[in-house]
Amino acid sequence: MIEFAAITSVISKYAPQASQLIIKQAQKNEAVIKVLQELKLNPTQIPDDVDGVYAYTLVKYGVFKPEAILKLFREKVIKDYFWDAYSSNAPFKFVENTKKFITQNSELKTQIINAKINFLAELEEFGETFIAVAKQTKASKYQPYPDWNLDVYPKEFKALIFEKTRLFCGRDFVFQAIQRFFATQNKGYFTVIGDAGMGKSSIAAKYVLATKFPCYFNVFAEGRNKPEKFLASIRQQLIKRHSLQNVDNVDLRTFLQKVSEELKGQKLIIVVDALDEVEQEGNSNLLDLPQNLPDGVYFLLTRRLYNQETKRLTLSPDTPVDELDLTKRDYTALSQEDVKEYIQLFLNNDYKLRHWINERNISEDIFTQEIAVKSENNFIYLRYILPGISEGKYNDLTLKGLPQGLHDYYMAHWNRMGMDKESNEKKVKILYILVERGEPISLNMIAEILDEDEYEVKSVLNDWVEYVKSQVNEDDQKTYYSIYHQSFLEFLKGQDKLGKGRKLFKEVNKSMANFMLKEMA
16 A cells, blocks of 8 residues: 555645635646546545545545645554544544644644644544545445534534634633633632623633633523523533433433543533523522532533522532632722723724724823723623724714713613604514513514514614624524623613603513414414
8 A cells, every 4th residue: 555655745746735725626636636646546446445545535635735734644643543533433532632643743733833724624624535535435334424523613602602702802810710720620610700791701702712622602682591402512512522322311410420431531621601691490500510520520600790599509518619700809900901902902903993083182092091991891891882983973972971881881872772762662662572582583573573564673673783683593594683692681671660661561572472372373
């Protein structure tokens, strides 16, 4: 059998790393044929032995690839790791073994980093190419073909993780505390606590992005906040990572014990965001989190401030536990520095915002200081106010005239949109439906509940696009709407305490009840 190193040498000769971003499929096919011909390999008659299929895979995958990734796949030990993972349908086993190999080969690791190679994407593409070549042989030894999807995040969290980490900065003191706990304890729970908008979800998302550990983000407005949904998602993620068998019906404690037995000295950290948004009957631990954990298993939790009635996390005495409360005075100065860094990052990337402050003869330092104070260390406030200033929504206000804090921001926007006017009651009702529904709702259903034209409903939702999230359901291809952030949901709920708001909420609930009765008839 031809040496794998010889294959990559011929690939480099006929298809060196491409400088252009896009390589047409015809170019790839032509290069593959040239390489196969040089190696005296028949393009249509593929041997069914593992080394043969691996060799053909290396050619078909490797044309126009960076030299560093070719050096990796030509190693015999990598081929052995791959086949072991393939034959046991454990793709993440291949990922972990390959990571260890690269860590032990500093020169190759440096080359891969310098080439800016998307490591997981390349391992996934190679595996998919191998499966395609194996199918051509029709040999039974390659069946059943494994699921070689190395995407570590559940699809429903991808957009959230991207959004929460897009302009992330700071919070080093939080991550240091988290790592200190995981490094010094053999298991346990660590909780990050804070008010709405203090960046808890962003911290969780950033940690997941950096570590690729399993995760679950509770979102009340989308109805993704039930114990059964949490368990199903975590179970699926861990089965995929650890190739566990016969665990479809076990409880979380038993499931984690089985995973612990597979860790072999490694750590498993499960990230769970927004524990305060969980909906669960009874008095057991939220999400039925275990009172004790097996060695090597940890949870990183985030949640709002709680009292003993709402905490609902009873643990056994031998389970280590710690927390970091962002609202404590010890962290106020550190949080404000992170807020200032975020504002500066936004200024550096938005010339319109710089133009706004230059027109008013405000220095960047003064702007940063004033906005940081007004934000009250609230990142959601910054997420709304900075783009708003940039887009000219506050051209009629001075720096000191901008809203103070998140609630004042919501109220100022509510008033600027004229939502208290009688003529806008229908617009208010549309937002209230999103509140009362408690899960995503389609444009069509909102229109039917209020007996309104869909175009009018869509127009209102477009007016509140910063606060309302839309998502296309893959099953019925309809767009569903929900409130973007819990803090705005709570602001809207607060209108129920006002006379006019209470009246409109009652009307909305009556319309929703009538709609449901009509649907059931």
